[in-house]
Amino acid sequence: MRLLPCALLGLTSLASAAADANLTHDASRNTLPPSTFTPPPHFRNVNLVRNINLEKSYPRETLNVVIENIAAQPQDAYYLAFEPGTLGQIGGLEAKDKKEPERTGFTAEAVEDSSSYYRITFPAPLPPNEQLTLSITYSTLAALTPLPAQINQNDKQYLHHAFSAYAPSAYATAKQKTKLKLPTTDVPDATTLPASLNAEGKEDPQKQGTSYTYGPYGEQAAGALQPASVRYEFTKPLTHSRLLERDIEVSHWGGNLATEERHWLTNRGATLKTPFSRVTYQQSAYYNPPSSALKELRFPLAVGSADAYFIDDIGNVSTSRFRSNLREANLEAKPRYPVFGGWSYSFKVGWNGDLGNYLRRVKGGAGESYVLKVPFLEGPKQAEGIEYERVVTRVVLPEGATNVHYETTIPLVSATTGLHRTFLDTRGRTTLTLTAVNVVDDWREERAALVVTYNLPVGARFRKPLALCAGALALFAVSWVVGNVDVRIGRASKGLVGGRKAA
Amino acid sequence: MALTDSDNPASFFFKGETGRNTRGLLRLIILCTIAAAAVASRLFSVIRFESIIHEFDPWFNFRATKYLVQHGFYAFWDWFDDRTWHPLGRVTGGTLYPGLMVTSGSIYHLLRFLAMPIDIRNICVLLAPAFSGLTAFATYLFTSEMSESPSAGLLAAVFMGIAPGYISRSVAGSYDNEAIAIFLLVYTFYLWIKAVKVGSIMWGALTALFYGYMVSAWGGYVFITNLLPLHAFVLICMGRYSPRLYVSYTTWYALGTLASMQIPFVGFLPIRSSDHMAALGVFGLIQLVAFTEFVRYQLPTKQFQTLLRASVFLVFGGAFAGLVLLTLSGTIAPWSGRFYSLWDTGYAKIHIPIIASVSEHQPTAWPAFFFDLNMLIWLFPAGVYMCFRSLKDEQVFIVIYAVLASYFAGVMVRLMLTLTPVVCVAAAMALSQILDTFLVASSPEDNSTDTSSSKANGAPSTANGSANANAIKDKLAAAFSPDTLRSTKSPVVGIYSYLSKSLIAGAITAYLLLFVLHCTWVTSNAYSSPSVVLASKLPDGSQHIIDDYREAYYWLRQNTAPTAKVMAWWDYGYQIGGMADRPTLVDNNTWNNTHIATVGKAMSSREEVSYPIMRQHEVDYVLVVFGGLLGYSGDDINKFLWMVRIAEGIWPDEIKERDFFTSRGEYRVDDEATPTMRNSLMYKMSYYNYNALFPAGQATDRVRGSKLPAAGPELSTVEEAFTSENWIIRIYKVKDLDNLGRNHQEAGAFEKGNKRKKAGKRRGPRVLRVE
Incomplete structure (x- = not known):
């Protein structure tokens, strides 16, 4: 057990943590904590249960905590602590009231000038001595490391996950428990903690199938940590997307919604000890064992999607299949080569959809007002999951769209509107660029719907045809004028005229 | 008309x-x-x-x-x-x-x-x-x-x-x-x-x-x-x-x-x-x-x-x-x-x-x-x-x-x-002459028609006059203007019979249609293959695309250092530069024959000779094209003799084309291949590990149609880094120098547990350090 001085934490600030902290969508909050930040000890964790789910290629943690306001004043901000250095990897943090899941208004944001705190703001301040049950979920990117770091092509892959048996907290905790959910029972190593620490006098971890439990533990001071780690089999790729760019293009004339995704993937899994052997790979293809290589990506698209494509920097990837029927539309994309640990693969996929399924005209609005509902994130759906370091979604609205508003549940780090000039545009199309960091594929589709409302004046629709007509007329006029310019030197002879005509 | x-x-x-x-x-x-x-x-x-x-x-x-x-x-x-x-x-x-x-x-x-x-x-x-x-x-x-x-x-x-x-x-x-x-x-x-x-x-x-x-x-x-x-x-x-x-x-x-x-x-x-x-x-x-x-x-x-x-x-x-x-x-x-x-x-x-x-x-x-x-x-x-x-x-x-x-x-x-x-x-x-003569529906007497149409066609009048008019013009001129030279005056000749007209017109039409058919066929079959992508047919008749080139190039592009140098025969230089985006030793520009010959020498020599050449040129990866599995004939073994010849042009003492032919003058890759052939880096890289795909002793090269030696070649200075799905492209990584200062053959032998050969390795008498 060690106590970490908070002053030290402030110094080790991460660049990405700073990026996280750029959240400014909550305008009411403009008082920022001081740079070497220590959360005020206003709360006490009465009971804390922490679930770490390791079934996917990234840990998902759920923290159910009963908190009690021990300060004299009502409090509306709860500070959530993380182990140092991990704040930049935390993504998709959501908080809600466990007893009233419908209650909205909980916001979570990284605390500026600190490297280990998130601030969770309640919809209403919690009066003194009142209790509240918070359910906080988040996922940590790049938290799992393969151990051994190098394996043979057909070997099993083991992952190592280091955590603290005591949940990191800015407050004193009366009772807590950490549960691990592992994908298999093949767990060669798990830190054993002596029974003396356990409140019930049991030796940790207590195993039950694939779930390992540490705790319960008794009273712990704020900031208490108990390092522990687990190593388990996970012979699946650790697909890590360095960047995902999504373009969603709305065409009113064409009644089409075109989506394009550009992926830059890396497999964070164990690298190959000896170089890739095709013979081994082909031999193993017969019985298809689990592999740490990424062999296929499946994109379940919205029903009715059409014209799907899968290309990379050097052209079409011929190993893809697109099946579309009345019930489903699936793009099965195989990378050009199996992506083993440490290898990368970048590609683009795209498809078209009927705009009618996504766009609705608002009745009674001022002028022509529209609502567009599209998923913020789609991407492949893999059983083992995918983590995205950075997702940039760009919604390209028709030319002349004004009064753009958006709404989404996913935490964003930036949102800008701009112009994008393409396909004979005169002014450029209104685009909305939204950026989120540390997203996992849990947020696919419905969970992270992006609702955009905008106005499109009738005149804007006819801008392009008119501009094209004007351009063509100008071209004719210019060519007529040029064609009538006489460039001959001296007097024209009959022969010359004939010659020019024939040309 | x-x-x-x-x-x-x-x-x-x-x-x-x-x-x-x-x-x-x-x-x-x-x-x-x-x-x-x-x-x-x-x-x-x-x-x-x-x-x-x-x-x-x-x-x-x-x-x-x-x-x-x-x-x-x-x-x-x-x-x-x-x-x-x-x-x-x-x-x-x-x-x-x-x-x-x-x-x-x-x-x-x-x-x-x-x-x-x-x-x-x-x-x-x-x-x-x-x-x-x-x-x-x-x-x-x-x-x-x-x-x-x-x-x-x-x-x-x-x-x-x-x-x-x-x-x-x-x-x-x-x-x-x-x-x-x-x-x-x-x-x-x-x-x-x-x-x-x-x-x-x-x-x-x-x-x-x-x-x-x-x-x-x-x-x-x-x-x-x-x-x-x-x-x-x-x-x-x-x-x-x-x-x-x-x-x-x-x-x-x-x-x-x-x-x-x-x-x-x-x-x-x-x-x-x-x-x-x-x-x-x-x-x-x-x-x-x-x-x-x-x-x-x-x-x-x-x-x-x-x-x-x-x-x-x-x-x-x-x-x-x-x-x-x-x-x-x-x-x-x-x-x-x-x-x-x-x-x-x-x-x-x-x-x-x-x-x-x-x-x-x-x-x-x-x-x-x-x-x-x-x-x-x-x-x-x-x-x-x-x-x-x-x-x-x-x-x-x-x-x-x-x-x-x-x-x-x-x-x-x-x-x-x-x-x-x-x-x-x-x-x-030529054809327009025929058509102009035979495709006129009316008989030649009907001069007014022809003249009007030919005039109205506005044939470009030329500056040097119409001193030499062509055949049609001749006739028309003869029929029309009496004041031309006598030699150009000729009786009105022409095609009167509708039968011959329709016959010729029909034949020409048939030829033209056949021509279109031929052109389309040739274009479709001979000239429309990208050669980067190969097409083959599956048993059910559907098209199957063999995309090995791009698979391997993209692998290079994504998974090697951006400055990793790739050595390949010059044919593939431009493709590697374009698709894999990696530096190459030689390419299709062929401006430096010696440099190409160097690569040819590295490919056609024994590993002990090739390795220093590759080290000197900072080669990280070697890429060879091998069609043996698929029967793809444009591979490096078939181009190998050119490598040998070009290398021989610069180093006639070290590389000899003759050494790659058997005593009967055959170019073979099987058991009877010459030792020079079997020890060349190209041969080894092409067939390395290839017989693991087949039952013992059954390995066959489908391009050359020959059975390969039972024991596959051993490589010590390079190691296989990537092989594409159909084995068309094989990429080898050039090994770094051995940590213990051994040469790669010795290191390889040690790894395998072979006893180090001591014979002939006599050390001199032990000398005490005197200073």
């Missing part, structure tokens, strides 16, 4: 001024359709595969275009490429013909300006088809200058549009210099003919301008550089010197030479290399002739002849001596090797194996002419013969062009390309 019924309300559109406009519009529509057909017939590969750059050279052009688009024109002009020819690098900006890249770069920026952000790859892929549409148009113009029949131009345009001889180099994705060069060639010729006919500086200057463009686009510009002077020379020799010729030739030569010298790669060649001396000589000659003409007007005949004789001998002797002296002293470069191989087809094989190793530099086989030109090849002589019937200045050009191009096309497969335009023009002239 023969609409006689004046009561017909539609006749309004076919008579008088309106008729001319109607015909003009019709012609325009036909030309647009031809251009569309030309473009469409080149899109097989895009439809069947995808929009992809084909083969080898286009990949370099594509890469250079991307560089141009990204870094701008000046950076492109000064481009020193350190990612090719490692470690020498290549002054790319100064050693390429920039016309192609600049053309597509301009199109790209123009479209950008119009807010049409089209991917540069698509522009490059579709550039050749687009320009072939323009070529069809240029051929129309060119032929219209040659023949007064209005149908000749259109026929030539459609022939040019779909002739396989031209399609072979201009399908979508074939992004090579020839893509735009043929258009420029034909258009320059058209402008030249126009200039000679009209004698105007403007046309001469336009010729020079397009000649300059041509120089910037293709090394084949030398063809124009020699053909135009030859035309002028022949005209002078025929006693057809005229001020028109003087004006057009001098304008073209002066401006065109200046224009061509703006290209860094050409530089001072136009005044220093033998290839360009003919143009200079004719330029001098035409000055002399002009001067003589001038003097002739001033002097009496007797004096003039003496003066002429003396001066001609003096000047000619002086010029020739000067040329010889300059060539000997080295100021004028002698003929280049490629040029020699045009005269002596065996030359390259002996002196420059690297030129001979390229399949498109081989002499043409006879069937290739029929394959590429089909019926045009037998119409071609007829067309040339028709040029003799009315031998005006422009017809002389066709004759010369036909003779020269036929010869060159016979010498080198690739030069079929320069033959195709003249074949199309000549064949169209």
Whole structure:
């Protein structure tokens, strides 16, 4: 057990943590904590249960905590602590009231000038001595490391996950428990903690199938940590997307919604000890064992999607299949080569959809007002999951769209509107660029719907045809004028005229 | 065309001024359709595969275009490429013909300006088809200058549009210099003919301008550089010197030479290399002739002849001596090797194996002419013969062009390309003659119809008058104007019988249809394969794409260090540069024979010899192409002998071609392969681990059709890094030096647990350290 001085934490600030902290969508909050930040000890964790789910290629943690306001004043901000250095990897943090899941208004944001705190703001301040049950979920990117770091092509892959048996907290905790959910029972190593620490006098971890439990533990001071780690089999790729760019293009004339995704993937899994052997790979293809290589990506698209494509920097990837029927539309994309640990693969996929399924005209609005509902994130759906370091979604609205508003549940780090000039545009199309960091594929589709409302004046629709007509007329006029310019030197002879005509 | 019924309300559109406009519009529509057909017939590969750059050279052009688009024109002009020819690098900006890249770069920026952000790859892929549409148009113009029949131009345009001889180099994705060069060639010729006919500086200057463009686009510009002077020379020799010729030739030569010298790669060649001396000589000659003409007007005949004789001998002797002296002293470069191989087809094989190793530099086989030109090849002589019937200045050009191009096309497969335009023009002239004669519905007496239609067709009237009219004109003139010469008066002859008319017309139609069928078939089957992507058929008839090249290149691109040097045979250099984006040792530019020979030596030597070479050249990966599993015959083992030959050219003591053949002179890869063969790095890398795919002793090479030795080769200095799905591309990583200072063979043996051989390794007596 060690106590970490908070002053030290402030110094080790991460660049990405700073990026996280750029959240400014909550305008009411403009008082920022001081740079070497220590959360005020206003709360006490009465009971804390922490679930770490390791079934996917990234840990998902759920923290159910009963908190009690021990300060004299009502409090509306709860500070959530993380182990140092991990704040930049935390993504998709959501908080809600466990007893009233419908209650909205909980916001979570990284605390500026600190490297280990998130601030969770309640919809209403919690009066003194009142209790509240918070359910906080988040996922940590790049938290799992393969151990051994190098394996043979057909070997099993083991992952190592280091955590603290005591949940990191800015407050004193009366009772807590950490549960691990592992994908298999093949767990060669798990830190054993002596029974003396356990409140019930049991030796940790207590195993039950694939779930390992540490705790319960008794009273712990704020900031208490108990390092522990687990190593388990996970012979699946650790697909890590360095960047995902999504373009969603709305065409009113064409009644089409075109989506394009550009992926830059890396497999964070164990690298190959000896170089890739095709013979081994082909031999193993017969019985298809689990592999740490990424062999296929499946994109379940919205029903009715059409014209799907899968290309990379050097052209079409011929190993893809697109099946579309009345019930489903699936793009099965195989990378050009199996992506083993440490290898990368970048590609683009795209498809078209009927705009009618996504766009609705608002009745009674001022002028022509529209609502567009599209998923913020789609991407492949893999059983083992995918983590995205950075997702940039760009919604390209028709030319002349004004009064753009958006709404989404996913935490964003930036949102800008701009112009994008393409396909004979005169002014450029209104685009909305939204950026989120540390997203996992849990947020696919419905969970992270992006609702955009905008106005499109009738005149804007006819801008392009008119501009094209004007351009063509100008071209004719210019060519007529040029064609009538006489460039001959001296007097024209009959022969010359004939010659020019024939040309 | 023969609409006689004046009561017909539609006749309004076919008579008088309106008729001319109607015909003009019709012609325009036909030309647009031809251009569309030309473009469409080149899109097989895009439809069947995808929009992809084909083969080898286009990949370099594509890469250079991307560089141009990204870094701008000046950076492109000064481009020193350190990612090719490692470690020498290549002054790319100064050693390429920039016309192609600049053309597509301009199109790209123009479209950008119009807010049409089209991917540069698509522009490059579709550039050749687009320009072939323009070529069809240029051929129309060119032929219209040659023949007064209005149908000749259109026929030539459609022939040019779909002739396989031209399609072979201009399908979508074939992004090579020839893509735009043929258009420029034909258009320059058209402008030249126009200039000679009209004698105007403007046309001469336009010729020079397009000649300059041509120089910037293709090394084949030398063809124009020699053909135009030859035309002028022949005209002078025929006693057809005229001020028109003087004006057009001098304008073209002066401006065109200046224009061509703006290209860094050409530089001072136009005044220093033998290839360009003919143009200079004719330029001098035409000055002399002009001067003589001038003097002739001033002097009496007797004096003039003496003066002429003396001066001609003096000047000619002086010029020739000067040329010889300059060539000997080295100021004028002698003929280049490629040029020699045009005269002596065996030359390259002996002196420059690297030129001979390229399949498109081989002499043409006879069937290739029929394959590429089909019926045009037998119409071609007829067309040339028709040029003799009315031998005006422009017809002389066709004759010369036909003779020269036929010869060159016979010498080198690739030069079929320069033959195709003249074949199309000549064949169209012949065919239009036939059609004009046989496709007239009315009988020949009905002169009024023919005359009106032929007049109304507005055949371009030429500046040098209509002294020599063609056959139809002859008849009409004879029938019409009684005051012409008696020799041109001939009885009205023509085809009266509808049977013969319909027979001939039917036969010609059948031939034309067959021609279209043949062209489509050839294009579809022979010229539309990207060669980067291979297609095969699955048992159920569906198409299966073998994409090994891109698989391996993309693997290199994504999973190796950006500066990792890849050693491969030069054929793949441009593709590696374009698709894998990694530095290469040698590529298709082949400017440094020694460097290529070095790679050849590394491939054909034992590992102990190859490894130091690879270390010296900082090679990280070695890439070989192996078709044994799939039966893909264009692999490195089949190209291996060229590597050996080229290496032997530089190191005759170390590499000997003979060592790779068995005692019976066979080139084998099986048990009977020579030890040199079996120990060569290429052989080992090709077959390494290959027999693991087969039951013991059953490994078969499906290209060479031979059973491989039971024990596969062992590799110690390189290790397999990646092999593509069908084993076509195999990539090996060059091992670093051993940590313990052993050589790799020893290290490998130790790993395997073999006992180290002690025999012969005698150490000297132990010496105590004395200091």
